[in-house]
Amino acid sequence: MERKTRVRFAPSPTGPLHMGGVRTALYNYLFAKQRGGDFIIRIEDTDSQRFVPGAEKYIIEALNWCGIVPDEGVDASGNVVETASERHPHAPYRQSQRKPIYRQYAEQLVENGYAYYAFDTAEELNAKRAEMEAQGQTFIYGQTTRMGLRNSLSMPEAEWKELLETRNDWTVRFKMPENRVVEMEDLIRGHVEVNTSTLDDKVLWKRADELPTYHLANIVDDHLMEITEVIRGEEWLPSLPLHYLLYEAFGWTETQPRFAHLSLLLKPDGKGKLSKRDGDRLGFPVFPLQWVNSEGEVSRGYREDGYFPEAFVNLLAMLGWNPGNDQELFTLEELVEIFSLERVVKSGARFNADKAKWFNKEYLRKKSVAELTDLYIPVLESKGITGISREYVEKVVSLIQERATFVADFWDIASYLFVAPTTFVEKDAAKFWKEENYTLALQAADFILAFEGEFTKENLEGPLEEYIRSNEWPMGKVMNCLRLALVGASSGLGIADIVTLIGKEEFARRIEYIKATLC
């Protein structure tokens, strides 16, 4: 039976989505779209303690920005669907709203002997854990200890049945089988096997809030939502045997999804996985969008830092996956075509901020002048530059496009095309603004001012250079004196380009200014 490909991205709304999370969502999306399948978003909000307001909205907005749009889970306005409909037969997509579903499945497991009721309180278990730890050992609620704890396996039936009625803090735990080797196939890692003796009896359902834990909710929902492949982070690999066993216990092995575990994104230096702190410390975002937490603390985002979503998606795709050839630049559509889980790398990928910038630079170069101008004009306005013709800004953009990494760089690169310099870089002035140079440069300025043809680069450049050359003046020194007057530094565009853009009058003003300031 060939099933339609259905994958899901199942974030927990406990904070902003990390770039590693976006990558997981992206790989899910690419996998689904390549096979003409569905990409579903499911919100795993079964932990009421850690719920963060706004996180869910953030996650959806972030994915949207990346062009990762779900087929299910979210409606056209970006809200998580709460009631089932023809288009969303599997709704609701928030686990907190699926609460009534889970209990029966937990009870079913108990009835069939795959799970049991446990009455130990969290405090009791924490105390045990601390006690064992003090002896340098680890406490496990499992096959070797369960009979010494308070549960429906160790207690007389009458007793635990009474507790079931009178108390409301019990849990349902999975009864991990003893000494069984679970054989698993991972789409990325291949064959993995684990002996169940090393595994514990995980809590599946909690009476206190009548909510399932991840493991139960995940298996039940993936089954109910007819998920065919689960592509998720490596942190879930140790739970995979439990999940296999749960499918088995429910009798769902026929339609059990295939699993793929993605390696983690590591911090650029040192040890461990990429964290928010690394971004702050090393100066790059770890979140797709800016995030402001409840304390008002701001975490920067790729969007706000000036990254194009296409560049962000591209760089994420290349972090842990490759096409097998030397191509590095891909659109989302191309990625959908060519992506494959077989080419996902097993080892963790260390994020590199330089490479990230390189991607953006490549995308900036591909943008049209018109589009970049649209983005640049607001920047200019924020600098107090208004009343400039769009045509002028477009000319500027076309001259500096390939010199920038971000649109925000445009100002630093070319502010002198909008405002005259008022200071001169000391080092550059000391190097070039010497009397034997600037007397010549001022004569060259006079030549430019006397130039009668139309002011264009083509008209001006040749004659100006010819003039300097015919006088046997040092080209570099003369030009850099002029540049100092026009830019305030000995770096920047060609003299003819600058003069053409700012015009004869402004050129004259800047020459007068530097004469008055430095001569």
Next chain:
RNA sequence: GCUCGGUUCGUAUAACGGUUAGUACUCAAGAUUCUCAAUCUUGCAAUAGGGGUUCGAUUCCCCUACCGAGUACCA
């Protein structure tokens, strides 16, 4: 500690038993230009260590080291 993953230039990765171990980013040098940037060329730089298997191992197996994850009534 235990369990499960992982380990190729600084970083991302290619090479699915036979290559002078390739590419990109970074860095350096040169070319070019009126400067800077861009561009082009060149260069630096890697198979964690030790055992096997094999005519031959980056590639397969084992051990060690190191890294990561998990070990919650969190996901």
